[in-house]
Structure formats: structure tokens, C-alpha cells
Amino acid sequence: MTQPTPSPKKVFIETYGCQMNISDTELILGSLATAGYQSTTRLDEADLILMNTCAVREKAEERVYGRAAQLRRFKNGNPDLIIGITGCMAEHLKEKILDEAPYIDLVVGPDAYRRLPELVGRAGHGDPILDVRLDKGETYEGISPTRSEGVTGWITIQRGCDKFCTFCIVPYTRGRERGTSPREVLRQAHELAEMGFKELTLLGQTVNSYRYEEVDFADLLRTVAQVPGIERIRFTSPYPIDFSDKLIATIAELPNVPDAVHLPLQSGSDRILTEMRRGYTLEEFRVLVHKLRAAMPEVSISTDIIVGFPDETEEDFRATCAALEEFAFDSAFMFAYSEREGTYASKKIPDSISEATKKQRLIEIIAMQERISGERFARQRGRTVEVLVDGPSRRAPEQYFGRARDFKATLFSSPHELKQGTIVQVLVHNTSSHSLFGTLVLDAPIETAACP
Numbered sequence: 001m002t003q004p005t006p007s008p009k010k011v012f013i014e015t016y017g018c019q020m021n022i023s024d025t026e027l028i029l030g031s032l033a034t035a036g037y038q039s040t041t042r043l044d045e046a047d048l049i050l051m052n053t054c055a056v057r058e059k060a061e062e063r064v065y066g067r068a069a070q071l072r073r074f075k076n077g078n079p080d081l082i083i084g085i086t087g088c089m090a091e092h093l094k095e096k097i098l099d100e101a102p103y104i105d106l107v108v109g110p111d112a113y114r115r116l117p118e119l120v121g122r123a124g125h126g127d128p129i130l131d132v133r134l135d136k137g138e139t140y141e142g143i144s145p146t147r148s149e150g151v152t153g154w155i156t157i158q159r160g161c162d163k164f165c166t167f168c169i170v171p172y173t174r175g176r177e178r179g180t181s182p183r184e185v186l187r188q189a190h191e192l193a194e195m196g197f198k199e200l201t202l203l204g205q206t207v208n209s210y211r212y213e214e215v216d217f218a219d220l221l222r223t224v225a226q227v228p229g230i231e232r233i234r235f236t237s238p239y240p241i242d243f244s245d246k247l248i249a250t251i252a253e254l255p256n257v258p259d260a261v262h263l264p265l266q267s268g269s270d271r272i273l274t275e276m277r278r279g280y281t282l283e284e285f286r287v288l289v290h291k292l293r294a295a296m297p298e299v300s301i302s303t304d305i306i307v308g309f310p311d312e313t314e315e316d317f318r319a320t321c322a323a324l325e326e327f328a329f330d331s332a333f334m335f336a337y338s339e340r341e342g343t344y345a346s347k348k349i350p351d352s353i354s355e356a357t358k359k360q361r362l363i364e365i366i367a368m369q370e371r372i373s374g375e376r377f378a379r380q381r382g383r384t385v386e387v388l389v390d391g392p393s394r395r396a397p398e399q400y401f402g403r404a405r406d407f408k409a410t411l412f413s414s415p416h417e418l419k420q421g422t423i424v425q426v427l428v429h430n431t432s433s434h435s436l437f438g439t440l441v442l443d444a445p446i447e448t449a450a451c452p
């Protein structure tokens with residue numbers, strides 16, 4: 001008599017934090033698939049619940065503890081259920097997590113995902129399992145991430161960071177910088193193209209400092225750009241001083257690398273940039289912006305800004321405001337400084353700016369950037385832009401949502417039903433400081449998606 005086949009084990013993963021973590025969740029699922037695990041969106045049928053966490057902000061850690069306490073109740077119905085914490089918080093807090101939440105069975109850092117099948121196999125039988133070893137050689141070559149839905153396929157081309165900005169925890173939680181081999185990057189790019197993805201995003205903490213033996217980031221971009229079927233290649237997040245002239249020329253030349261660059265300035269004050277250990281001055285940043293705009297007159301540039309860094313004077317803050325006016329970024333992610341335990345700043349640079357001042361500076365700078373973004377977006381009125389369709393808009397389901405080549409969010413109406421992943425032309429009638437609004441151009445070709 002044949003034995004009934006056991007049903008596959010199910011894993012439920014909740015992801016917190018940045019795109020690197022979202023991409024790591026795909027990697028974790030790929031790693032667990034080798035042990036027969038299938039992904040589920042139902043907590044009540046999960047054999048394994050993982051929280052893939054972030055450590056950049058303290059609030060994120062508090063949220064994870066709160067959520068873990070809620071998830072614990074699923075052990076009542078399933079005593080064999082394993083609950084684990086992966087990612088940066090696991091690396092940052094290590095065994096402290098087990099003191100705070102003793103019902104956690106598994107704590108696994110970002111360089112131990114290859115061992116997850118074995119670690120999960122050992123978990124739940126006695127003491128909790130902790131594996132937070134950093135491994136400066138681990139790039140997860142050979143593990144195929146289990147791709148989630150969406151219009152862009154992510155490829156992690158670099159792990160870790162060597163920059164050690166004084167406010168940042170990442171070099172401590174993700175270890176030293178290392179590049180994935182071009183062979184592996186190309187393998188994944190072909191895999192994604194065959195699945196029907198038209199857009200790839202190359203991911204790394206300082207993605208443009210990528211190096212693997214003699215291959216630099218410009219070389220890698222050029223190679224990936226030749227993969228048939230890939231129409232757009234994005235990359236995030238680059239670091240200002242790693243934009244070589246060669247890289248700028250390569251981005252400008254390659255037709256399937258859109259003219260859109262993220263360039264995190266952080267502060268317009270040289271004194272604060274030095275305290276942050278960013279490695280560039282405002283003048284060096286200015287030269288870079290000029291080079292990018294000279295090579296790509298329509299380039300869209302976004303940035304990151306931190307206000308209220310320790311000892312930031314009114315004069316320093318005004319320098320940041322002036323930089324925003326001067327560089328006229330298309331958009332900006334703006335934050336008030338918050339001290340992160342374990343960083344250089346938390347040990348050596350006291351958090352001297354009051355919360356009220358930080359808040360007031362943040363409000364001011366957000367208002368300023370809203371106006372600037374509004375002016376930048378308004379330049380698109382009357383133009384036709386190429387849009388990669390994401391699907392019906394969540395807020396206005398009678399409209400479609402997609403991204404223009406320069407990554408601007410675009411809402412548009414269409415008389416036809418459009419599949420996710422389709423590329424269309426949209427005439428822009430109106431704009432806000434965050435979106436373009438338009439209509440489908442009917443006589444332009446529609447490139448139908450082979451939806452992943």
C-alpha cells in the first residue's frame with residue numbers, strides 16, 4: 001500500500017523595513033523551498049512564522065516585539081509552531097531578543113539564510129536557536145529567490161556596507177561590503193526576463209560601489225542591459241562619491257537604464273557632512289549634480305535628508321534649505337535624526353537637538369520640498385511619458401497606476417483593460433508634487449505583459 005504524501009510545510013513571513021529586506025524575504029523563501037516549505041498568507045495554517053526585521057529605527061523594533069507577542073497565541077492551536085526573527089534586528093540585538101521574548105524559537109541574522117532549512121529543523125526541540133554569524137563571503141550564489149508579485153524583479157548585487165556613516169547601524173547588522181558574481185547576477189536577470197519581468201532593480205546598500213574582481217558597476221549595468229526582454233534597469237541605493245565619470249556616461253548611453261538617480265545628500269552643511277562621515281563636501285556633491293545634468297538634461301534626481309543631526313545649528317539647517325533650493329530635487333525622503341544604539345554617533349556624538357526643534361525643521365523642509373517637487377513635476381504637463389502599468393489604482397480603481405521611466409507615480413485613465421507589467425504611453429494633463437495624471441495615448445503601441 002502506498003503511503004499518503006505528507007502535505008508540504010507552510011511558512012508565513014512578515015517583512016519590515018527597506019527594499020533590501022523585501023528582497024531578502026524572497027531569498028529566505030527560496031532557501032526554505034529547498035526544504036519543501038511553501039509560502040502561505042494564512043497564519044492559522046503556518047508551521048513556521050518569520051518576522052524579517054529592520055533595526056534602522058527603534059520604533060520598528062518595538063513594533064516587532066508587539067507583533068511577536070500577538071503571534072505567540074497561534075502556538076495554542078499548534079504547539080509545534082516555530083516563531084523566528086530574521087534580519088537586522090536579529091543581528092543587532094542577538095540573544096537580547098530571547099530575554100525580551102522567550103517564546104521566540106529562532107533568531108537568524110542576514111548572513112545565515114543559507115542555513116535556514118537546517119536551523120528550522122533544529123528549532124522547537126529544546127533551547128532556542130541563535131545564528132547571527134556575519135560572513136564576509138556570503139552572497140547567496142545559487143539560491144533562486146522565490147519571486148513575489150509585482151512589476152519589478154529585484155536582484156541583490158551587493159550585500160553589506162563599508163561606509164560607516166556615523167548615524168547608521170547597517171554596517172554592524174549587515175557586515176562588510178561584497179559583490180555578487182556577475183555570473184549569478186546574469187543568471188537571475190535571465191530567469192526574471194523569462195518569467196516576464198520587463199523591469200529589473202539592482203539592489204545594494206551602496207550599489208554603485210559594486211565590484212567583483214575586475215568588474216565594476218558600470219560594467220555590470222552594461223552586461224545586464226543586454227539581457228533580452230528587459231526594458232528598464234533601475235538601481236538603488238547609490239552613494240554620491242561612487243558615481244564615476246564612466247558610470248555617468250554608461251547610464252546616459254544605455255537606452256534601457258532610465259535617467260533617474262537617487263543621490264542621498266543628507267545635509268547641506270559641510271560641518272555636518274563631516275560629522276556624519278559622508279566622505280564628500282557640498283561642493284563635490286554640486287559638481288556631481290552638474291555632471292549628471294550635463295550628461296542627461298532630463299535626469300530626475302531624488303535625495304535623502306536628515307535634519308536635527310547633533311549640533312546642527314540654525315546656520316547648518318539653512319545651508320540644507322539652500323541646497324534643496326539649488327539642486328531642485330524631484331523628490332526627497334526627509335527624516336528627523338533619531339539616535340540608534342550601537343552606532344558611532346550614539347557613543348560619541350550626544351543627541352543635542354531638542355525634539356521640538358527637529359520637528360519644526362522637518363515640517364519646514366518638507367513644505368519647501370513639496371513646492372520644489374510640485375514645480376519639477378509640473379514640467380511634465382503636456383508631455384507623453386512611457387508608463388509601466390502596475391494595475392488599477394488603490395485609491396481610484398477606475399484609474400490605472402504605474403511608474404514613468406523616471407519613476408514618477410502616474411495615474412491615468414484607459415478605455416482598455418491593461419495587464420500588470422504592460423508598457424503604455426500616457427499624455428500628462430495635470431500634476432501634483434507626488435504624481436502625474438493623464439490619459440492613455442490610444443494610437444501608441446501597447447507592449448503587452450507576459451505577466452510573471
Ligand code: SF4
Nearest residue numbers: 161163164165168170
Ligand atoms: S552608506 Fe552610510 S547610510 Fe548607507 S548603509 Fe552605509 S553606513 Fe548606512
